[in-house]
Each structure stands twice: as C-alpha cells, then as structure tokens.
Amino acid sequence: MILVVALVLLATQVAWCILSREHRAKFLRTLAMLLALIAVAHVIASPLRPMQDEVPSRPRELADRPVALGFRREPMRVLTQLFEEVRYGHKASEPRRELAGRLGRTAVVLRAQREAIPLRRAWDEIEGGEWPPHPALAAVLRPCDIRTPPLRRGDHLRTVDRAVSALWNYAQGGKLDDR
Numbered sequence: 001m002i003l004v005v006a007l008v009l010l011a012t013q014v015a016w017c018i019l020s021r022e023h024r025a026k027f028l029r030t031l032a033m034l035l036a037l038i039a040v041a042h043v044i045a046s047p048l049r050p051m052q053d054e055v056p057s058r059p060r061e062l063a064d065r066p067v068a069l070g071f072r073r074e075p076m077r078v079l080t081q082l083f084e085e086v087r088y089g090h091k092a093s094e095p096r097r098e099l100a101g102r103l104g105r106t107a108v109v110l111r112a113q114r115e116a117i118p119l120r121r122a123w124d125e126i127e128g129g130e131w132p133p134h135p136a137l138a139a140v141l142r143p144c145d146i147r148t149p150p151l152r153r154g155d156h157l158r159t160v161d162r163a164v165s166a167l168w169n170y171a172q173g174g175k176l177d178d179r
Helices: 002-018 021-054 059-063 075-087 093-115 119-128 135-141 153-171
Strands: none
Touching (some): 093 119, 093 135, 135 153
C-alpha cells in the first residue's frame, strides 16, 4: 500500500512538471479518484487477509495439514450437495468424483491419525489402489477406475452405504471389514 502511494506521488510530480495548466485540473481529479479507489480496495481486502494467511502457499503444506480447508459454507448447503452427490452418483461421473473426494479426504485423515503415516502417503495409496482393502470403500473412493463398471442405482446406493459404514467403523476404532 505504501509503495503504491509513493509511486502515485512520484507520478504526480512528474506529470505536474510536464502538463499545462488546463490539463493539471483534470489530472488532479483523476488522481483523486484513483486514490479513492485504492483506499476502498484496501478497506474491502483487509478482512480477507486473515483467511488468506490460513491457506498454505505451497501445495505440499496443504497436503500435510489434517485440517480440511474450504468447509466454511453453511451446513444446509453442504448437506444438500452431499445428498445430490449420493443421489445422482449412479447417473453421472461428476457427483461420484465429488463424493469420492469428500470420503477420500475423510479416509486419509482417519488413516493418517490412526496409523501415524503422512497424509500424502495415505492419499497416494488410495489413488494407487493399495488401500483400502474393503471392496465397497475402494469402489467409492476410486469411481473413475476404468476397470470398474458403472453401478446401477440400487447397487450404487448400497455400495455407498457399505462404504460409509466401513469408514464409521474404522473411525470408531474398528477394522475395515465387509460387514
């Protein structure tokens, strides 16, 4: 902000020496409007700075943080989106990918806390097909696997139900079994 004001003052002095009297008034009005816009932008952006400081600057830092950033939306909207992802997952790949991302983030954090492994390793093992051993959870976490045929509506809902139950059991200290 200070650098911008200094550059504006320098430009003012240079323009003052170059411009004739009739153009100076127009220049001063334009300069005043520019400074007002800079001040308004500064006031508007000030509350956003703490939120920007929370987001890591490098992707590696984001991958190593167990805090799920970006869930500051109102609960009803989040629940509605989750419902739509589950409901329309049998028809389109986009809702399946969104649901896989949500459940995948949950599974990664649970596994990293429980097995004391880095988050990046847990995520890489999910993407590589090495984890989880639970077939329904694996089908939900890797929906775009070409080898997996698309599920019918009833199969999709049963698979999501079994996957969420397995994650719930795992979060409560149980094992990932197919019960």
